[in-house]
Amino acid sequence: MAEAERTRTRIVRAAVDEASRLGLEGLTVGSLARRLGMSKAGLVGPFGSREQLLEAALEHSGKIFWSAVIEPLADLPPGRSRLERLIAAWVDYLADCPFPGGCFVTAASSELDGRPGPLRDRLRSTVTSSRERLAAEVAAAQAELPGPHRPPEEVVTTLIGLSMAANQEIQLLEDPSAPTRAREAMRHAAGLDR
Amino acid sequence: MAEAERTRTRIVRAAVDEASRLGLEGLTVGSLARRLGMSKAGLVGPFGSREQLLEAALEHSGKIFWSAVIEPLADLPPGRSRLERLIAAWVDYLADCPFPGGCFVTAASSELDGRPGPLRDRLRSTVTSSRERLAAEVAAAQAELPGPHRPPEEVVTTLIGLSMAANQEIQLLEDPSAPTRAREAMRHAAGLDR
DNA sequence: GAAGATAGCGAACGGTCGTACGTTATCTGA
DNA sequence: TCAGATAACGTACGACCGTTCGCTATCTTC
Numbered sequence: 406m407a408e409a410e411r412t413r414t415r416i417v418r419a420a421v422d423e424a425s426r427l428g429l430e431g432l433t434v435g436s437l438a439r440r441l442g443m444s445k446a447g448l449v450g451p452f453g454s455r456e457q458l459l460e461a462a463l464e465h466s467g468k469i470f471w472s473a474v475i476e477p478l479a480d481l482p483p484g485r486s487r488l489e490r491l492i493a494a495w496v497d498y499l500a501d502c503p504f505p506g507g508c509f510v511t512a513a514s515s516e517l518d519g520r521p522g523p524l525r526d527r528l529r530s531t532v533t534s535s536r537e538r539l540a541a542e543v544a545a546a547q548a549e550l551p552g553p554h555r556p557p558e559e560v561v562t563t564l565i566g567l568s569m570a571a572n573q574e575i576q577l578l579e580d581p582s583a584p585t586r587a588r589e590a591m592r593h594a595a596g597l598d599r
Numbered sequence: 600m601a602e603a604e605r606t607r608t609r610i611v612r613a614a615v616d617e618a619s620r621l622g623l624e625g626l627t628v629g630s631l632a633r634r635l636g637m638s639k640a641g642l643v644g645p646f647g648s649r650e651q652l653l654e655a656a657l658e659h660s661g662k663i664f665w666s667a668v669i670e671p672l673a674d675l676p677p678g679r680s681r682l683e684r685l686i687a688a689w690v691d692y693l694a695d696c697p698f699p700g701g702c703f704v705t706a707a708s709s710e711l712d713g714r715p716g717p718l719r720d721r722l723r724s725t726v727t728s729s730r731e732r733l734a735a736e737v738a739a740a741q742a743e744l745p746g747p748h749r750p751p752e753e754v755v756t757t758l759i760g761l762s763m764a765a766n767q768e769i770q771l772l773e774d775p776s777a778p779t780r781a782r783e784a785m786r787h788a789a790g791l792d793r
Numbered sequence: 794g795a796a797g798a799t800a801g802c803g804a805a806c807g808g809t810c811g812t813a814c815g816t817t818a819t820c821t822g823a
Numbered sequence: 824t825c826a827g828a829t830a831a832c833g834t835a836c837g838a839c840c841g842t843t844c845g846c847t848a849t850c851t852t853c
Contacts, residue, residue, distance in 0.1 A: 408820090409830065426713045430624045434811060445811080447831040455811060506713035515709035518770035519620045519700035529771055559784045562768065562777075566760030566784075573763075574756065576712035577723055583756075590753045590760075594788075602850095603800065628841060639841075641801040649841060799850075809840070817832070823825090 413451045413461075416441065420462040421469070425504035428516050429459050429524070459524060466509040467531045473498045475538065483545035485597065491542055492564075492591045499571050500584035507576035511569050536561055543595060550596050563594040607645045607655075610635065614656040615663070619698035622710055623653050623718070653718060660703040661725045667692045669732065677739035679791065685736055686758075686785045693765050694778035701770035705763050730755055737789060744790050757788040 419441055424432040434455050438448040452458040474494045481487040499508060506512065514532065517525040543557040543564075554560075567590050574583035592598045613635055618626040628649050632642040646652040668688045675681040693702060700706065708726065711719040737751040737758075748754075761784050768777035786792045 412830080428622065428624055428710055430622055433809080435809065444832050446813085446833080449812075450831070507709075512709045514767050514771050515701075515706045516622055518706075518767065525771070532767070532771065555784075555787065556780075559780055559787075562764045562780055563757065563761060563784050563788070565767075566762070566764030567757060568760070569763040569767075570756045570760030573708050573712065573726070573759070577708050577719070577726065586750075586753055586756055590749075590757050593749065593753075594757070606800080627839080629839065638802050640803075640843080643841075644801070794853105796853085797851085800848090802845105802847075804844095804846105806843075807840100810838080811836105813836080814834090815832105816834100818830090820829075821827085823827105 409451060416448060416451065416458070417461050417465045420458060421466050421509065422505060424459070424462055425466075425506035425509045425512065427506075429463070429513060430516060432459065432462075434458075456524070460527060463513060463524060463527055463531075466504070466513070469503050470498070470508075470510055473503060478542075483542065485546045485549040488542050488546035488595055489592075489597055491539075492588065492595065492597070495564075495568060496571070496584050496588045496591065499568060499575060499587065502575070508568070508572045511572050536565070539564065546595065546597070551599070554596060555594075560594055560596075564591055567591050567594065603645060610642055610645065610652070611655050611659045614652055615660050615703065616699060618653070618656055619660075619700035619703045619706065621700075623657070623707060624710060626653065626656075628652075650718070654721060657707060657718060657721055657725075660698070660707070663697050664692070664702075664704055667697060672736075677736065679740045679743040682736050682740035682789055683786075683791055685733075686782065686789065686791070689758075689762060690765070690778050690782045690785065693762060693769060693781065696769070702762070702766045705766050730759070733758065740789065740791070745793070748790060754789060758785055761785050761788065 416437070419437060420432060423437055423440070434445050434449055438445045441448065449455060449458060452461060474491065477494050478487050478491055481490060502508060510528070510531065513524075513528055517528055539561045540557045543560045547554045547557065555563075567587055571583050571587035574580040574587075589598075610631075613631060614626060617631055617634070628639045628643055632639045635642065643649060643652060646655060668685065671688050672681050672685055675684060696702060704722070704725065707718075707722055711722050733755045734751045737754045741748045741751065749757075761781055765777050765781035768774045768781075783792075
């Protein structure tokens with residue numbers, strides 16, 4: 406009975422891969438089934454509908470980001486050095502991206518931001534909780550650093566923006582200097598280079 | 600004979616509007632024709648194909664951005680106050696966006712970054728020339744400001760990133776404090792608040 | 794007022810979309 | 824050994840996709 410679960414994750418993984426290239430909208434049941442060598446019915450079956458498959462893919466992509474950027478911090482106490490590592494991991498994630506079409510969360514955000522529905526709601530909560538977590542990391546680091554400081558919320562916006570800009574430079578412009586520039590800009594924005 | 604031209608721009612305008620909500624991929628000939636009260640053939644005819652219609656829409660959206668953010672600077676000499684005005688206009692553009700689904704260029708960038716083709720090429724050149732223009736503005740402003748300065752390229756990346764993050768906060772998160780935060784972060788990143 | 798260009802329509806095409814439904818192998822437990 | 828559950832299949836469906844092609848109004852211009 407665990408067979409179904411393995412199939413499910415196999416499908417979700419392929420869906421994330423495909424949707425990262427073509428967008429959530431661009432992912433079709435037929436092409437994904439063909440790619441996995443199964444029937445359309447067998448592909449959608451475990452999820453109920455294409456929409457729910459997309460939800461599962463979105464959730465999985467969030468976990469990929471989380472395990473690449475957030476989880477490696479677990480053995481460090483909050484503070485300056487943990488924010489240092491977070492930024493390093495984040496840039497590495499962008500430079501050597503687990504998604505073939507660039508950061509999935511960023512792409513999904515652009516695609517879904519004007520389309521109300523469960524997908525958008527799910528994404529919004531992912532983004533909101535990431536922002537909160539990031540704000541806490543920034544505040545903890547600032548407490549260890551000499552002031553004055555920018556408001557943590559502003560630093561969060563700047564860091565997220567830099568990740569988006571770096572993603573564009575890497576994916577669209579194919580600029581090899583993007584990761585280094587992003588790292589330095591992030592460290593500066595976080596007050597880590599003083 | 601100018602009738603055709605007026606129809607063309609009418610179609611392009613509607614296409615930009617629709618694609619800003621649904622994405623370039625999500626724009627279909629049928630729905631756009633229905634919305635404009637014309638036939639599918641009559642809609643695509645002036646462009647040759649849907650793809651070429653999308654190209655025209657992409658070009659038009661670039662012009663909208665340009666006329667909202669860059670053209671108002673024409674009567675100012677390069678330098679600090681011109682960068683001030685650029686940032687103000689940019690945030691206004693994001694906060695009160697001419698596209699119903701948020702900044703079109705940002706959305707198109709996410710959507711096209713992994714899909715080679717003429718659309719991607721066109722977008723890439725739009726982004727590249729905007730970056731160059733922006734770098735020149737930053738350099739001119741820095742020349743009027745007390746040092747030390749971050750590299751102009753890094754400032755450009757930060758400003759573009761902040762526009763993307765603000766766009767997300769406005770469109771996806773619907774955060775009313777986003778424009779103010781973006782304005783302050785941009786002014787800080789550009790060294791204008793010292 | 795006839796001839797020709799222009800601009801858009803309407804119908805049809807082959808193809809693909811997502812979904813529904815009944816069927817069939819394959820495993821599981823009594 | 825055999826009944827039942829499981830997991831995926833194949834087929835069919837109606838809807839919509841983008842494109843093609845011939846037609847028809849509506850204007851110009853002689």
